[in-house]
Amino acid sequence: MSKQDLGLPRRLALVVEPLPGEALLSWLNIMSAEHGGLTRPQTAQITGVLAGEGSLYPLAHGSALYHPHAAKVARIRAATALTESQVAEMFWHRYRGTVLHPLGSRWVDETTRHTLLKWWIDPNALRLCPRCADISGGRWLLAWQLPWVFVCPTHRCYLVEACPTCGRAFTAHRTNPVLDAPHRTPLPNSTQWGQCSAPARELPTVPVQDNELLALQQRLWDALHAPAEQRPEPFGLFQDLWAMACLALFTAHPEHLDGADAVVREAFADYCRAHDGTAGRRFTSAELRGLPVLVHAAVIRTAARIVFGEDPLAAADAVAGLSRDPHSTAIVALRRAWHSSPLRFATRENTARIETVMDVAKYSGPGLAPSLKRRSPTAASATVLCER
Known part of the structure; x- marks a missing residue:
């Protein structure tokens, strides 16, 4: 019996392994680029994140990003040959017991954007360390989307949450540092839209001189x-x-x-x-x-x-x-x-x-x-x- 008969996707010839701690949406971005510029939803389907040709709603608003259900993990592993831990660590579920309630009956409800918001986490929010993003080719860590992470300890700089040129906030669903393409932005004092070409991977950073804050960020990161x-x-x-x-x-x-x-x-x-x-x-x-x-x-x-x-x-x-x-x-x-x-x-x-x-x-x-x-x-x- 073939994988397709079992409802599993075909094995992909080209798979980019996720970075340690990388967000699922970030990994889908790099996989999209490596597969000739597929859209993120199309990439989610060929990698098994989404099942078949069904609704794309779970990717943007529903449960696709939150819990690595057994069937979902099996689909992703069948398509990519990633390990179970590599797959699971890209989901919000990895923070159960830290910033999300410990695994148990209450976690059953923690499967949508709305329920994550209850714990002070907006899964659409995105902050970047431009230097880390540049080194990795535009990829980001899931931890950068948490309110508890505001500093990059590696480069000792504050994370950047918006384009300083046009003021547009970065979002996990609309920002793609892998492509780093110009984005639409409203023109000041106008109802018209323009294009901002400031590359997210080359944005200036503000250095952290506050040793107390650096030590606190490391302590929170470890926790x-x-x-x-x-x-x-x-x-x-x-x-x-x-x-x-x-x-x-x-x-x-x-x-x-x-x-x-x-x-x-x-x-x-x-x-x-x-x-x-x-x-x-x-x-x-x-x-x-x-x-x-x-x-x-x-x-x-x-x-x-x-x-x-x-x-x-x-x-x-x-x-x-x-x-x-x-x-x-x-x-x-x-x-x-x-x-x-x-x-x-x-x-x-x-x-x-x-x-x-x-x-x-x-x-x-x-x-x-x-x-x-x-x-x-x-x-x-x-x-x-x-x-x-």
Whole structure:
């Protein structure tokens, strides 16, 4: 019985092996180029990512990129002769137990773009290290699409999320650094469209001088790629960082970024000014899902000082002023955001590491905040000084 009788695709004569950590869409780009410029959906079909001539919807919006189901893995291996691990590592499923909920009954739902958005991940977002992309021929790592990766440790530069010439954001489904062809972009002050020919693989980069941020990025990178037996701890770590990054986004100020690179401080200052209001900072759901890369760096850097500090409550108090006014408009705005999409899951799986912070910050309505004096000696001292 032939492979075709079994519903498996034909073995391809030309197969480019995926890079370690490469995204599935990136691999489809290079395979498309090597097969004479096929479209990405056509390449997905001949490589077994999509079954037969069916709908292309799963590639853009559905389950094709998320879970390496046994039938899908069998199709891809039949067409490409890749190993099972090479196939599986290109799917979002590889981050289960780190930034996605550990494998179990809840993972059944983690098969679409919508469900990944619940965990602060936009699978259409894309950031690039132009130097890495140039060396690899325009390919990118799946980790670059995560909000937790904002620096390339190899080249010590910030990742780039948009073309600096035209301002168009990179997206996983529309950006193809392999071809690096000119892209359509709206002309300024016009309803017309033009062409931008700035090559993504030659874009300028901003060097990272902040050693604290470099060390943090390496720590997060190691946690993202932790062995399976260590994954319960990384998942809790990222949940704590996410909750505290939210706190930083709603309450922190540029002065809390001491030691950070000027570009990060300036980007965060501009973002704060653009969203500050009389009732706290206001963000749309789309803005909360897709913060600029330098703003991500700012809030996660601030969150790390809280989560990894000796006294998380005291560190959070220094940022959010919990002892001065646990009922402030900033905290109330944060609490409201924690109860709605897309930040609703940020407070679902926190660990004991930030329990004292969450006791105060999450229940900050009038009459609801627990006394800081019962939570931390350091915070209690801060409260006494404040009262004086």
